[in-house]
Amino acid sequence: MNSHSLTPEGVREEVSDGTPGFYRLGVLVNGDFHTAYFGRSDTCLQRRLCQWAQLGWYPHFVATVTETVEEAYRLECRDWHLHGDDTVNQRHPAAPDGTTHHCEYCDLNDRLAELSNNGEKLYTHG
Numbered sequence: 001m002n003s004h005s006l007t008p009e010g011v012r013e014e015v016s017d018g019t020p021g022f023y024r025l026g027v028l029v030n031g032d033f034h035t036a037y038f039g040r041s042d043t044c045l046q047r048r049l050c051q052w053a054q055l056g057w058y059p060h061f062v063a064t065v066t067e068t069v070e071e072a073y074r075l076e077c078r079d080w081h082l083h084g085d086d087t088v089n090q091r092h093p094a095a096p097d098g099t100t101h102h103c104e105y106c107d108l109n110d111r112l113a114e115l116s117n118n119g120e121k122l123y124t125h126g
């Protein structure tokens with residue numbers, strides 16, 4: 001993902017109207033993008049990014065337009081599990097309104113925890 005200037009013009013150049021998507025906000029330092037915050041829009045990524053641009057808190061963004069709301073949610077969850085601690089995001093992403101999507105990374109963690117619990121039982125029966 002390439003980073004772009006977080007201005008209304010920069011946003012409109014990169015992101016078309018009326019599509020869901022995932023974004024990161026941050027700063028470009030020596031060619032490397034550093035994420036400070038990430039999120040998604042379920043309805044219009046362009047509008048959401050323009051709102052951020054007006055706030056003027058972050059100079060750059062990267063964006064991924066997605067075909068579906070689920071895909072934007074999945075990307076947001078991935079960033080939460082991989083990089084959440086390095087950002088100002090404090091809460092796990094919420095599932096899109098009116099859906100019951102599960103975070104596949106949380107599900108995976110649960111399964112790993114189950115497996116390791118079973119493993120412990122095996123060892124204690126030693």
Ligand SMILES: [Zn+2]
Binds near residue numbers: 081092103106107
């Ligand atoms: Zn999760």
